[in-house]
Amino acid sequence: MQYQxxxxxxxxxxxxxxxxxxQVSFGLVGGLIYIMPNLLPVEYFPFNMVxxxxxxxxxxWLLLGFFGAAYYLVPxxxxxxxxxxxxxxxxxxxxxxxGLSAVVGYxxxxxxxxxxxxxxxxxxxxxxIIVAALIFLFxxxxxxxxxxxxxxxxxxxxGLWGIAVFFLFSLYVPHNTSEDKMFWWYVVHLWVEGTxxxxxxxxxxxxxxxxxxxxxxxxxxxxxxxxxxxxxxxILGTGHHYYWIGAxxxxxxxxxxxxxxxxxxxxxxxxxxxxxxxxxxxxxPNKAAMIWSLxxxxxxxxxxxxxxxxxxxxGVNFYTHGTQVTAAHGHLAFYGAYVCLNLAIxxxxxxxxxxxxxxxxxxxxxxxxxxxxxxxxxxxxLTFAGVLQSHLxxxxxxxxxxxxxxxxxxxxxxxxxxxxxxLGALLFIAxxxxxxxxxxxxxAGAVPAAAE
Amino acid sequence: xxxxDRDRLPHHCRMNAADTPAPVATADSDxxxxxxxxxxxxxxxxxxxxxxxxxLALLGYAGARARDPLGFALAQxxxxxxxxxxxxxxxxxxxxxxxxxxxxxxxxxxxxxRGWLAAAALLGLGFLGVKGFEYSGEIAAGxxxxxxxxxxxxxxxxxxxxxxxVLGLIILGIVARLATPAAVETGTxxxxxxxxIWLVVFPCLYLMR
Amino acid sequence: xxxxLTKSTARNIFYGGSLFFFAIFVGLTAQSxxxxxxxxxxxxxxxxxxxxxxxxxERNACFDCHTLHGEGARFAPEVGDVFKRWGGExxxxxxxxxxxxxxxxxxxxxxxxxxxPNFHLTEAQLDDLADYLAWVSRTNTQGWPPRPxxx
Amino acid sequence: MRRTFSSLVQAFLLLxxxxxxxxxxxxxxxxxxxxxxxxxxxxxxxxxxxxxxLGLDAAPGALAGFFAATFLVLALVAGSILVFPTPxxxxxxxxxxxxxxxxxxxxx
Numbered sequence: 001m002q003y004q005x006x007x008x009x010x011x012x013x014x015x016x017x018x019x020x021x022x023q024v025s026f027g028l029v030g031g032l033i034y035i036m037p038n039l040l041p042v043e044y045f046p047f048n049m050v051x052x053x054x055x056x057x058x059x060x061w062l063l064l065g066f067f068g069a070a071y072y073l074v075p076x077x078x079x080x081x082x083x084x085x086x087x088x089x090x091x092x093x094x095x096x097x098x099g100l101s102a103v104v105g106y107x108x109x110x111x112x113x114x115x116x117x118x119x120x121x122x123x124x125x126x127x128x129i130i131v132a133a134l135i136f137l138f139x140x141x142x143x144x145x146x147x148x149x150x151x152x153x154x155x156x157x158x159g160l161w162g163i164a165v166f167f168l169f170s171l172y173v174p175h176n177t178s179e180d181k182m183f184w185w186y187v188v189h190l191w192v193e194g195t196x197x198x199x200x201x202x203x204x205x206x207x208x209x210x211x212x213x214x215x216x217x218x219x220x221x222x223x224x225x226x227x228x229x230x231x232x233x234x235i236l237g238t239g240h241h242y243y244w245i246g247a248x249x250x251x252x253x254x255x256x257x258x259x260x261x262x263x264x265x266x267x268x269x270x271x272x273x274x275x276x277x278x279x280x281x282x283x284x285p286n287k288a289a290m291i292w293s294l295x296x297x298x299x300x301x302x303x304x305x306x307x308x309x310x311x312x313x314x315g316v317n318f319y320t321h322g323t324q325v326t327a328a329h330g331h332l333a334f335y336g337a338y339v340c341l342n343l344a345i346x347x348x349x350x351x352x353x354x355x356x357x358x359x360x361x362x363x364x365x366x367x368x369x370x371x372x373x374x375x376x377x378x379x380x381x382l383t384f385a386g387v388l389q390s391h392l393x394x395x396x397x398x399x400x401x402x403x404x405x406x407x408x409x410x411x412x413x414x415x416x417x418x419x420x421x422x423l424g425a426l427l428f429i430a431x432x433x434x435x436x437x438x439x440x441x442x443x444a445g446a447v448p449a450a451a452e
Numbered sequence: 453x454x455x456x457d458r459d460r461l462p463h464h465c466r467m468n469a470a471d472t473p474a475p476v477a478t479a480d481s482d483x484x485x486x487x488x489x490x491x492x493x494x495x496x497x498x499x500x501x502x503x504x505x506x507x508l509a510l511l512g513y514a515g516a517r518a519r520d521p522l523g524f525a526l527a528q529x530x531x532x533x534x535x536x537x538x539x540x541x542x543x544x545x546x547x548x549x550x551x552x553x554x555x556x557x558x559x560x561x562x563x564x565x566r567g568w569l570a571a572a573a574l575l576g577l578g579f580l581g582v583k584g585f586e587y588s589g590e591i592a593a594g595x596x597x598x599x600x601x602x603x604x605x606x607x608x609x610x611x612x613x614x615x616x617x618v619l620g621l622i623i624l625g626i627v628a629r630l631a632t633p634a635a636v637e638t639g640t641x642x643x644x645x646x647x648x649i650w651l652v653v654f655p656c657l658y659l660m661r
Numbered sequence: 662x663x664x665x666l667t668k669s670t671a672r673n674i675f676y677g678g679s680l681f682f683f684a685i686f687v688g689l690t691a692q693s694x695x696x697x698x699x700x701x702x703x704x705x706x707x708x709x710x711x712x713x714x715x716x717x718x719e720r721n722a723c724f725d726c727h728t729l730h731g732e733g734a735r736f737a738p739e740v741g742d743v744f745k746r747w748g749g750e751x752x753x754x755x756x757x758x759x760x761x762x763x764x765x766x767x768x769x770x771x772x773x774x775x776x777x778p779n780f781h782l783t784e785a786q787l788d789d790l791a792d793y794l795a796w797v798s799r800t801n802t803q804g805w806p807p808r809p810x811x812x
Numbered sequence: 813m814r815r816t817f818s819s820l821v822q823a824f825l826l827l828x829x830x831x832x833x834x835x836x837x838x839x840x841x842x843x844x845x846x847x848x849x850x851x852x853x854x855x856x857x858x859x860x861x862x863x864x865x866l867g868l869d870a871a872p873g874a875l876a877g878f879f880a881a882t883f884l885v886l887a888l889v890a891g892s893i894l895v896f897p898t899p900x901x902x903x904x905x906x907x908x909x910x911x912x913x914x915x916x917x918x919x920x
Contacts, residue, residue: 455821464893474824483872486872488867488870488871488873488874489868489871490866490867490870490871490876503873503878503882504880506885507881507882507884507885510885511888511889513884513889514888514889514892515892517889517892517893518892518895519898521893521896521897521898521899522898524898525898532837533835537832537834537835539833540830540831541828541831544827544828544831545824545828547824547865548820548821548823548863548865550865551820551823551864552817553863554867554879555817557818568855570890576836593851594820595861620912641866644861644865644866645866647857647861647884648861648862651854651858651861651882652854652858652882652885652886654854655834655850655851655853655854655886656886656889659834659850660850660851660890660893661893661898
């Protein structure tokens with residue numbers, strides 16, 4: 001570690017890992033309710049509460065991970081210490097406690113008066129999030145402005161500012177449901193298919209820069225091409241959410257055309273990562289970080305790109321909208337693009353933060369394959385469930401529950417995949433907390449170049 | 453392309469031996485296949501995106517038309533083909549002036565370059581005027597973006613193209629102020645793309661039936 | 662051409678292009694908002710009761726099990742058209758009452774069936790919720806969901 | 813490599829001629845011949861713009877790629893019209909129907 005204040009990332013990431021464990025556990029509980037609906041008393045464990053913990057914990061820990069990534073990479077990029085470490089810790093306290101109390105509150109059925117999906121946080125927590133975001137942006141912007149400016153920090157900062165700005169739409173709850181839905185997507189879509197992609201591209205660029213040793217010039221050009229295609233397609237790609245909610249019919253064309261092109265940036269990121277890994281050919285001892293980075297680009301391409309494209313054309317979406325196809329896409333997209341990204345930068349940085357440079361990565365690499373296999377299996381199960389559901393319900397005209405009764409097997413398989421995922425996640429957390437040292441010399445400690 | 457300015461490269465990770473930039477043979481600061489194209493490579497990313505968008509939209513048009521050829525043909529009869537041809541001529545002349553501007557800029561003649569750019573922009577404004585006249589007639593006749601599948605696509609595609617003309621005018625303004633060969637080449641590349649798209653959109657929507 | 666210039670141009674083209682698309686998006690959103698308030702939904706009958714019913718829907722996080730116009734969780738049936746499915750177009754009072762009775766009878770406790778909690782809503786809240794579900798069923802969803810004839 | 817003045821003038825005149833020729837032919841009967849003529853003329857025009865105005869004749873690979881893309885779109889649209897022809901005998905004299913044809917949302 002080069003700068004003292006990079007240590008701030010440690011706090012953020014440990015907090016993120018804790019909430020990560022909560023997130024996957026509640027995912028498993030949700031999967032359990034699907035297959036054994038009478039097991040847990042519905043008064044205490046209604047599905048809606050379990051789901052909101054699952055999704056909210058996801059977003060809270062991913063954001064904590066992004067904050068941590070920013071505190072880790074901005075000092076190295078800007079060649080400056082973080083402007084105010086104190087503010088960074090205050091921000092952590094507000095955000096972490098806010099996120100945690102939201103989750104605990106859900107257990108006691110305390111939600112917002114005007115809750116929407118992903119935005120169930122009570123108003124005072126939303127305001128706390130905004131305060132924390134303002135502190136963060138001030139702190140990071142001051143650091144960047146005073147230091148060296150690079151394309152990586154430039155793009156990262158734009159993404160983080162975008163996240164904060166679009167979150168403000170969560171405070172706008174119009175009475176008209178269709179209008180409400182339209183602006184709800186200003187938060188949700190413009191986050192995950194806009195601003196978060198900027199964060200993803202810049203963090204991946206940083207990782208490639210460090211791990212492969214390829215020239216900054218080359219990496220920055222890739223970065224600009226990727227983010228340009230991301231925003232040129234992603235902004236109007238929001239239209240694919242406006243097909244059936246009471247908005248004008250022309251969104252069917254805008255959404256289909258632009259969101260078809262949303263595959264391009266994810267494809268670009270995948271090619272970028274592999275091209276850099278090939279071009280660099282440097283033997284970086286942290287093989288695990290490389291695997292997570294490459295895995296991130298591949299699974300994001302499939303989850304966000306391919307699975308997204310599968311049901312984005314309005315003619316297809318007419319049948320698959322609001323079925324398990326969406327759930328399948330959501331799981332692999334979030335995992336590939338944002339979970340893997342966070343775990344990649346953590347895997348890269350933890351050895352430096354805890355000063356354990358040559359460490360045994362077998363546990364960590366195993367956790368990549370186990371977690372990814374679990375998520376892919378869940379995704380495939382849900383895809384089958386969704387395709388069958390679309391056919392039974394939307395083509396054959398069965399009622400919702402009759403169709404559900406016929407796809408029970410796939411929920412059982414999904415639960416199995418979920419259990420494997422939780423196992424992999426816990427293994428990952430353990431691998432970072434333990435980080436066993438290698439007995440042999442540094443470079444030999446690395447696992448021989450992995451298949452991917 | 454120039455050499456990489458080694459001094460501006462970071463001395464990353466002075467403490468992490470693993471992170472010292474390896475002297476990899478990647479001093480190529482070019483943009484790969486994009487380097488061969490005139491103007492800034494990222495402009496070609498934008499141009500490529502636009503061509504893909506219009507291409508997909510026109511293929512969507514072909515698909516939607518296949519479901520209702522008669523409805524499309526009847527709706528298509530309402531278009532003002534003469535205005536469309538006039539607009540084609542305007543854009544072609546405008547593109548000609550833009551090419552002359554580029555030629556002048558490369559010869560180091562900033563003032564003539566600006567003049568040609570202004571002429572190109574003027575004709576671009578003319579295009580928007582004709583398009584506005586067309587739209588007002590169609591809307592007065594009761595056709596709007598919701599009125600039929602043909603008009604939904606017609607307004608989306610031509611409207612989106614018209615907005616590109618507006619963006620192109622802004623870009624021409626910016627590069628006219630700079631008047632450097634690189635800037636003019638980049639700006640006119642976008643302008644020619646707007647021209648090119650019209651040459652594909654116009655026959656598909658107005659002429660083919 | 663110096664590298665610095667190339668990079669700042671790249672940044673400007675990226676910003677300019679993104680701004681262009683965002684401006685179009687905002688413009689279309691504004692037009693859509695106008696469409697929603699005039700044609701897409703039954704804004705004229707967006708009564709106090711419907712607004713309160715939307716509040717009931719939100720406060721109890723119903724969307725975390727059900728979908729509404731296809732959005733939400735997929736644990737329980739779509740409710741955007743439940744009012745129509747339960748015959749509200751021909752017998753609004755009957756469908757209204759059915760929704761209220763359904764809410765009161767939960768949880769069913771039936772073995773192997775997914776359970777819906779009892780939310781302990783007041784009579785007035787139940788009326789508001791039913792009014793809300795009636796109102797959303799009148800939204801122009803461009804023909805969604807597909808309604809094949811059941812065998 | 814740089815475009816000469818005369819090559820640009822040539823390009824412009826050629827483009828204009830093609831456009832006007834189509835304009836005069838625009839009232840012609842819809843037919844396979846007409847579709848082919850429109851497609852080829854439009855394709856030729858895009859090629860001239862790409863090669864001369866944009867200067868892609870200096871980058872043959874890019875010229876071929878972009879030309880192939882535009883030609884493909886034109887050909888597919890024209891081809892789909894051949895496959896799904898306009899029932900012209902019905903269309904003639906039915907202009908008053910236009911206002912009532914079709915409704916938004918093809919999936920009603």
